[in-house]
Amino acid sequence: MIGKNYISLLRENILFKDLEEEKLAGFLTAFQEEIWPKNTCNITKTPTLFKFYIIAEGRVKIYRVDPESAREFTLFLLKKNDIFDVLCLLENCEHKVFYETLDEATLLSVPIKIMREWIVKYPQINKSLLPYMGKQIRILEEYTSNVVLSDISSRLAKLILTNINKKSKKLELINDLSNDELANLIGSTRAVVNRHLQQFKKDGILKISRKKVEITNLELLLKQAEKNHFSG
Amino acid sequence: MIGKNYISLLRENILFKDLEEEKLAGFLTAFQEEIWPKNTCNITKTPTLFKFYIIAEGRVKIYRVDPESAREFTLFLLKKNDIFDVLCLLENCEHKVFYETLDEATLLSVPIKIMREWIVKYPQINKSLLPYMGKQIRILEEYTSNVVLSDISSRLAKLILTNINKKSKKLELINDLSNDELANLIGSTRAVVNRHLQQFKKDGILKISRKKVEITNLELLLKQAEKNHFSG
DNA sequence: AAACAAATACTACGTAAGTAGCATTGGATC
DNA sequence: GATCCAATGCTACTTACGTAGTATTTGTTT
Missing domain, CATH: 2.60.120.10 (Jelly Rolls)
Known part of the structure; x- marks a missing residue:
């Protein structure tokens, strides 16, 4: 009881x-x-x-x-x-x-x-x-x-997008995960996820600190989710 | 009615x-x-x-x-x-x-x-x-x-294995599919599937004719399903 | 404040898989 | 049996991804 x-x-x-x-x-x-x-x-x-x-x-x-x-x-x-x-x-x-x-x-x-x-x-x-x-x-x-149709950067962007709270506009549920856990969520590895996070940072899409991700440009993130090297 | x-x-x-x-x-x-x-x-x-x-x-x-x-x-x-x-x-x-x-x-x-x-x-x-x-x-x-953990040859081998009828020991359901359709089933493309099928043929695992696959060495096929370049 | 461990950042390299393009084959249709 | 088309076979090339190894950062513990 x-x-x-x-x-x-x-x-x-x-x-x-x-x-x-x-x-x-x-x-x-x-x-x-x-x-x-x-x-x-x-x-x-x-x-x-x-x-x-x-x-x-x-x-x-x-x-x-x-x-x-x-x-x-x-x-x-x-x-x-x-x-x-x-x-x-x-x-x-x-x-x-x-x-x-x-x-x-x-x-x-x-x-x-x-x-x-x-x-x-x-x-x-x-x-x-x-x-x-x-x-x-x-x-x-x-x-x-x-996993079949999108490359890692696109999957990573999608993962982040689906975990943004619509009201608060903040990243939830996965915002305090390590690169390792993020990789597990999209079927990749720590090093590769980190590589793309660094690129996202360079592109001005987000800020990263230890176990923390903050989106700075939602529009660019949306574009990144659609971008895909498999496509033309 | x-x-x-x-x-x-x-x-x-x-x-x-x-x-x-x-x-x-x-x-x-x-x-x-x-x-x-x-x-x-x-x-x-x-x-x-x-x-x-x-x-x-x-x-x-x-x-x-x-x-x-x-x-x-x-x-x-x-x-x-x-x-x-x-x-x-x-x-x-x-x-x-x-x-x-x-x-x-x-x-x-x-x-x-x-x-x-x-x-x-x-x-x-x-x-x-x-x-x-x-x-x-x-x-x-x-x-x-x-898709996440296995390479194409392993997935292809597994696909074939899961469609072998246990009684007749023959390939069913997918035995008359084109390379294209086989590729769709494992999340790959025609050319890549064909490449691996050719290798399987060379290795004596199976015989291929047009839209037809026949297993000649089940044991080797089982090994192939486990083999994986992601692993050591 | 020093020491430590864990997470992250970065470089270099090998490779499976994807793509493009074309040759060849086999089965249908006429 | 000549023609046609789709499926298969093959070559050459590119690249994103995975791995390894190491440096650096960060936060926590002592």
């Missing part, structure tokens, strides 16, 4: 938002609060085969690693109210990915068995899963599309 | 398989049979915004095109009993992809509005959509993973 202050979290969660207030309180009794320190990896933690997680705070990356080259790339960058792992939830087989916290993260966990019972019992949850998965498919299609 | 011979098709369809026989017959009255000639593209056809399709025969590729470079790449290669477009079904917004038949194809179409009503009315359909989408997510994750 965990604190009632998490009800407002569930109320905004894509899976639970359509359920009545009393039900939500009931659900909370099954959840457990877990604090994962920064850089906690799922290899050393209870695997997602047995627990289903909701992120209450912090960021978690879902990533793959090529065992030979040790190169890593990030499939999803999860934030508050994101959930994992849906694939393990649906099928009892392993999902060949790793999880790692980028910050100290607060997670709500529930035994995956119970979560499965809920899906059967509450059609709303089942129904809500569809648009969630649809969104993931769209993200992955876009990701693949970019 | 279409022929009753399609009942057996629905009985094997991932979305309809759990429904009673009488219901299936009822469903069929809403379907329309459409014959799409080879290379029919959805741009010239009724868009997927209004109809939902089941493939009865033939292959359909879902692909994207980079408008500038005109480079194309295939996201999914659909075959008998595959369905499209699930994303349009879930959300009323456009799915930024194209469809094109690789053979003359027979499709069953139903107005997307009716399909949506069925989803609400029959929870089995709703429930069946989840594993279907889960599978798509897995495919896309693997796709992205390969």
Whole structure:
């Protein structure tokens, strides 16, 4: 059982938002609060085969690693109210990915068995899963599309653009990541990302300081996102 | 209304398989049979915004095109009993992809509005959509993973390997595709794919004739799939 | 303030993959 | 069987990317 202050979290969660207030309180009794320190990896933690997680705070990356080259790339960058792992939830087989916290993260966990019972019992949850998965498919299609059709500088520009908060006009979610993590997000390597960041800086597109990116010329950034050596 | 011979098709369809026989017959009255000639593209056809399709025969590729470079790449290669477009079904917004038949194809179409009503009315359909989408997510994750972490020869080898029928040991689904279409499937170009196919031939891995690939040494092909210049 | 580690910056180099252009082949069509 | 077109095969060239190695910066710890 965990604190009632998490009800407002569930109320905004894509899976639970359509359920009545009393039900939500009931659900909370099954959840457990877990604090994962920064850089906690799922290899050393209870695997997602047995627990289903909701992120209450912090960021978690879902990533793959090529065992030979040790190169890593990030499939999803999860934030508050994101959930994992849906694939393990649906099928009892392993999902060949790793999880790692980028910050100290607060997670709500529930035994995956119970979560499965809920899906059967509450059609709303089942129904809500569809648009969630649809969104993931769209993200992955876009990701693949970019990796195949766009060069690194274009992908880097797009990555930055999609993480600009429309209201504040500031870079969010990825603004404090190292060059290494940025590279993982676009399927490249640290050195190459840095090379392009330096070029962006020279071009007056952005300012960089340690683990910090600030856009100074949005228009040029947009152009950079479209520019592509594959095209004429 | 279409022929009753399609009942057996629905009985094997991932979305309809759990429904009673009488219901299936009822469903069929809403379907329309459409014959799409080879290379029919959805741009010239009724868009997927209004109809939902089941493939009865033939292959359909879902692909994207980079408008500038005109480079194309295939996201999914659909075959008998595959369905499209699930994303349009879930959300009323456009799915930024194209469809094109690789053979003359027979499709069953139903107005997307009716399909949506069925989803609400029959929870089995709703429930069946989840594993279907889960599978798509897995495919896309693997796709992205390969494009980022593996070189072309490795991707080409993997593409061939995943399309070998386990029983007949023969190449299926993609065995009669042009180098161009093979390139689209791994995110590359005709000339490069051909270059690697020639090398595979030299290495005694396979025999090639026009629009035909035959594996002669499976073991070497497996090695080729693992070999990767990104790794040490 | 000194020491340290981590992140970033920069240079140099090798190479797979993309592109262009053309030759050759094979299967259809007339 | 002559013609035609699309698919394949091949050569030559360019380049963005990845890697390696090292220098420099920056922020934190002692």
